[in-house]
Amino acid sequence: MATATRTRTARGGIDLGGTKIEAVVVDGRNQVIGSARRPTPTTGGPRDVAKELARALRDAVADAGLETSDLSGAGVGSPGAIDADAGTVSSAGNLPGWKGSFALGPALEAELGTPVTIGNDVSVATEAEFRLGAGRPYRSLLGVFWGTGVGGGLILERKPWLGRGSSAEIGHMVVKIGGARCGCGREGCLEAYAGRGSMENRARKYVDQGRRTDLFKLMKERGRTRLTSGVWAKAIEREDKLAIEIVDTAIGALGAAVASAVNLLDIEAVVIGGGLGIRFGQPYADRILGAMKPHLFVDENPPAVRVAELGDLGGAIGASLLARRTAR
Amino acid sequence: MATATRTRTARGGIDLGGTKIEAVVVDGRNQVIGSARRPTPTTGGPRDVAKELARALRDAVADAGLETSDLSGAGVGSPGAIDADAGTVSSAGNLPGWKGSFALGPALEAELGTPVTIGNDVSVATEAEFRLGAGRPYRSLLGVFWGTGVGGGLILERKPWLGRGSSAEIGHMVVKIGGARCGCGREGCLEAYAGRGSMENRARKYVDQGRRTDLFKLMKERGRTRLTSGVWAKAIEREDKLAIEIVDTAIGALGAAVASAVNLLDIEAVVIGGGLGIRFGQPYADRILGAMKPHLFVDENPPAVRVAELGDLGGAIGASLLARRTAR
Numbered sequence: 112m113a114t115a116t117r118t119r120t121a122r123g124g125i126d127l128g129g130t131k132i133e134a135v136v137v138d139g140r141n142q143v144i145g146s147a148r149r150p151t152p153t154t155g156g157p158r159d160v161a162k163e164l165a166r167a168l169r170d171a172v173a174d175a176g177l178e179t180s181d182l183s184g185a186g187v188g189s190p191g192a193i194d195a196d197a198g199t200v201s202s203a204g205n206l207p208g209w210k211g212s213f214a215l216g217p218a219l220e221a222e223l224g225t226p227v228t229i230g231n232d233v234s235v236a237t238e239a240e241f242r243l244g245a246g247r248p249y250r251s252l253l254g255v256f257w258g259t260g261v262g263g264g265l266i267l268e269r270k271p272w273l274g275r276g277s278s279a280e281i282g283h284m285v286v287k288i289g290g291a292r293c294g295c296g297r298e299g300c301l302e303a304y305a306g307r308g309s310m311e312n313r314a315r316k317y318v319d320q321g322r323r324t325d326l327f328k329l330m331k332e333r334g335r336t337r338l339t340s341g342v343w344a345k346a347i348e349r350e351d352k353l354a355i356e357i358v359d360t361a362i363g364a365l366g367a368a369v370a371s372a373v374n375l376l377d378i379e380a381v382v383i384g385g386g387l388g389i390r391f392g393q394p395y396a397d398r399i400l401g402a403m404k405p406h407l408f409v410d411e412n413p414p415a416v417r418v419a420e421l422g423d424l425g426g427a428i429g430a431s432l433l434a435r436r437t438a439r
Numbered sequence: 440m441a442t443a444t445r446t447r448t449a450r451g452g453i454d455l456g457g458t459k460i461e462a463v464v465v466d467g468r469n470q471v472i473g474s475a476r477r478p479t480p481t482t483g484g485p486r487d488v489a490k491e492l493a494r495a496l497r498d499a500v501a502d503a504g505l506e507t508s509d510l511s512g513a514g515v516g517s518p519g520a521i522d523a524d525a526g527t528v529s530s531a532g533n534l535p536g537w538k539g540s541f542a543l544g545p546a547l548e549a550e551l552g553t554p555v556t557i558g559n560d561v562s563v564a565t566e567a568e569f570r571l572g573a574g575r576p577y578r579s580l581l582g583v584f585w586g587t588g589v590g591g592g593l594i595l596e597r598k599p600w601l602g603r604g605s606s607a608e609i610g611h612m613v614v615k616i617g618g619a620r621c622g623c624g625r626e627g628c629l630e631a632y633a634g635r636g637s638m639e640n641r642a643r644k645y646v647d648q649g650r651r652t653d654l655f656k657l658m659k660e661r662g663r664t665r666l667t668s669g670v671w672a673k674a675i676e677r678e679d680k681l682a683i684e685i686v687d688t689a690i691g692a693l694g695a696a697v698a699s700a701v702n703l704l705d706i707e708a709v710v711i712g713g714g715l716g717i718r719f720g721q722p723y724a725d726r727i728l729g730a731m732k733p734h735l736f737v738d739e740n741p742p743a744v745r746v747a748e749l750g751d752l753g754g755a756i757g758a759s760l761l762a763r764r765t766a767r
Contacts, residue, residue: 274705377602
């Protein structure tokens with residue numbers, strides 16, 4: 112009977128990232144009772160991605176000692192443009208072969224035999240921090256996900272603010288007119304200075320110009336092909352000058368963009384998540400606040416700036432909240 | 440009897456600007472039935488300002504063929520930090536001798552014998568455009584008041600968004616890290632490029648560097664001591680190269696900051712008001728939209744960008760809406 116009670120309230124959550132897929136199973140109190148991780152496919156197309164998502168969730172379900180039929184539902188936090196009603200994902204440029212719109216929700220429901228709801232990855236991660244993490248004490252907050260790109264989520268008066276469906280693109284706020292070219296093709300975006308992808312491009316450019324750094328040596332030592340958050344953290348620990356300079360620039364850009372958002376919205380709190388945000392932790396959240404201060408219009412009353420509490424699983428836990436809302 | 444009906448619903452509204460005071464009397468349908476304008480005192484202190492506000496409203500009441508005792512109440516849109524409950528105004532640096540907090544509401548009530556409510560100048564002007572002007576068709580909008588400084592107001596889901604009391608400071612969003620010094624002391628703010636005050640400082644600096652412009656000749660011809668909106672408009676009409684260059688820079692900065700706000704909030708509309716905004720009109724609102732486009736993340740669906748419809752009286756009409764809310 113105890114098992115029956117538990118299984119009725121268990122829900123799945125999947126965070127679909129550009130690099131990895133995180134899946135969790137949570138109980139009725141939103142506690143993680145199972146988890147799994149798989150790399151995001153780098154070849155193939157949406158169907159292959161959907162299969163990997165299903166595998167990751169099945170692994171998490173097994174980790175929880177359950178079966179997928181025990182879930183009341185599952186949610187997916189996905190990049191790209193989401194149509195929640197249709198369960199479709201489009202404009203997901205970081206995913207392999209994802210051209211046009213793909214009905215990810217229906218595909219996963221067929222694979223898993225449980226209702227699946229799709230949401231925006233950073234929106235669900237922000238809501239998770241607001242409801243269960245570092246954002247609990249606040250009514251209004253900005254989530255800043257500092258990773259490969261820089262994503263954002265907004266909670267205003269305890270509700271997600273979605274605008275016309277594409278809000279909180281803090282990574283594409285302009286911090287420097289006529290500034291660096293962003294991966295999105297625009298100029299002077301925050302992400303052009305603070306996205307992990309842009310930071311890596313900048314490091315490669317400096318190396319081509321003859322500057323010294325251990326970043327790429329550390330990358331190879333760790334068997335990586337990209338400058339991961341762990342590589343950046345290690346390089347800084349070793350006082351690698353180039354790494355420090357690039358991270359300082361990123362923090363300066365984050366400070367300017369987040370301060371601009373605060374000057375516009377006067378929110379109570381900022382929650383810093385994402386691969387780099389979580390890896391660097393509260394000391395770097397404090398540094399971001401330091402970089403905001405010269406730009407804050409009401410400088411005697413800055414918002415709280417907190418590192419995300421739910422860590423790497425925040426996105427998947429947030430996705431599981433989607434299932435809660437729609438489960439029958 | 441007709442007069443009695445009209446007088447019961449008449450309300451006063453006063454816009455307290457750094458340069459001038461605009462006062463209106465409106466009827467129950469928010470139609471302006473009387474108006475007056477006085478220069479803002481440049482010497483003295485808050486009591487002198489309060490006296491001029493009272494004079495301006497009395498003039499507007501006389502213009503409407505009424506007496507102040509006929510008003511059901513009055514509102515004031517003021518710069519600075521407002522405590523609406525106490526009726527106090529502080530941090531109003533542009534007003535003469537305004538140190539600390541002054542109880543403007545009670546002082547005006549004593550002068551006028553009618554209930555007085557104080558609100559933020561740009562917030563009330565934004566609400567006026569939302570309820571009665573260019574913002575009527577929209578549920579969410581950003582008001583941008585392009586004048587001596589650059590102020591902002593936010594309406595989200597049909598309600599003013601005030602944050603913790605100091606929202607919508609779009610003039611102090613950062614458009615250029617390490618950029619020009621702003622009048623507020625910070626670096627790279629929108630206002631440092633687009634505020635009329637900063638534009639004038641820039642023009643003077645260029646003249647000191649030996650560049651030619653008719654701006655200051657036009658200023659003197661018009662008997663002005665500052666580069667007013669009219670002077671800028673005339674210089675551009677005459678194809679003054681320096682004036683065009685400075686206005687182009689201002690428009691570029693407005694485009695970047697407003698696009699950043701749209702990328703963050705995904706609002707439906709932007710309403711451009713303020714001295715320069717209204718003087719330049721819809722063609723320049725269109726140019727601001729043009730300058731936003733390279734920075735808009737969802738570039739196929741830009742917000743509407745409209746010039747304010749209520750013109751120079753928008754602030755005073757907005758202030759009269761404060762009285763409506765609190766009138767007994």
